[in-house]
Amino acid sequence: MNLFRPRFNDGDVLDIDGLRVRLKVNRRARRVSLRIDAARGEAVAVAPSQRRLPEAAGFARERSGWALERLAAGPRSRPFAPDGKAPLRGRLVRLIATGNASAARIVEELDGPVILSGGEGEAFARRVENLLRREALRDLSERTAHHARTLGLRTPRVGLGDPRSRWGSCTPGRHSIRYSWRLILAPPHVLDYVAAHEVAHLVHADHSPSFWSVVKTLVGARLEGRAWLKAHGSELHAIGR
Numbered sequence: 001m002n003l004f005r006p007r008f009n010d011g012d013v014l015d016i017d018g019l020r021v022r023l024k025v026n027r028r029a030r031r032v033s034l035r036i037d038a039a040r041g042e043a044v045a046v047a048p049s050q051r052r053l054p055e056a057a058g059f060a061r062e063r064s065g066w067a068l069e070r071l072a073a074g075p076r077s078r079p080f081a082p083d084g085k086a087p088l089r090g091r092l093v094r095l096i097a098t099g100n101a102s103a104a105r106i107v108e109e110l111d112g113p114v115i116l117s118g119g120e121g122e123a124f125a126r127r128v129e130n131l132l133r134r135e136a137l138r139d140l141s142e143r144t145a146h147h148a149r150t151l152g153l154r155t156p157r158v159g160l161g162d163p164r165s166r167w168g169s170c171t172p173g174r175h176s177i178r179y180s181w182r183l184i185l186a187p188p189h190v191l192d193y194v195a196a197h198e199v200a201h202l203v204h205a206d207h208s209p210s211f212w213s214v215v216k217t218l219v220g221a222r223l224e225g226r227a228w229l230k231a232h233g234s235e236l237h238a239i240g241r
């Protein structure tokens with residue numbers, strides 16, 4: 001008989017003010033944290049060791065309001081959280097909490113890139129989104145300038161937004177293009193297709209055959225980006241919400 005059986009075990013599920021909280025030991029974690037498992041409709045309280053599970057449960061209690069709000073956002077919502085994953089240029093990368101207040105950054109590891117970020121809860125998610133927006137602006141500016149150069153146009157002004165219904169919008173009169181930052185989540189050929197599409201609108205404001213022939217001079221016959229967005233676009237909108 002073990003008189004020192006701990007109160008909390010790895011895998012235990014608690015009910016905290018109506019929030020389902022699963023306890024998890026992750027030896028790679030440096031501190032306790034709380035993440036959302038939207039698919040299972042529960043929060044996961046992570047501790048670096050079994051000894052620290054009570055601390056993780058306490059942390060879940062403190063953050064239960066935040067977690068319930070996140071879960072209410074819907075079963076398809078995939079907020080950025082420590083120990084979770086997010087797609088970056090079409091590849092799933094791990095999100096790792098540094099436990100300090102640092103900005104998010106990408107680090108290349110042997111098995112691919114990972115995103116390290118400081119902050120807790122919403123602050124962590126915000127830092128990850130800011131990083132993805134910076135990366136999106138860099139890739140989209142580069143591809144936009146490239147396509148404009150190909151057509152002998154001066155480089156348009158590039159801005160980012162988070163519209164629900166479109167991936168890019170072009171205002172030829174202002175020589176400017178706005179893109180959804182979420183394109184950085186998609187494979188690079190998809191982002192490139194949208195940049196080519198919007199740059200082609202600087203020449204033709206419509207979707208006429210002449211417009212499509214300009215798009216084809218920019219991306220060749222590679223129009224799979226269009227089909228990819230039709231098939232997966234709504235998934236990109238569930239990420240980080």
Ligand SMILES: [Zn+2]
Nearest residue numbers: 197201206207
């Ligand atoms: Zn268009």
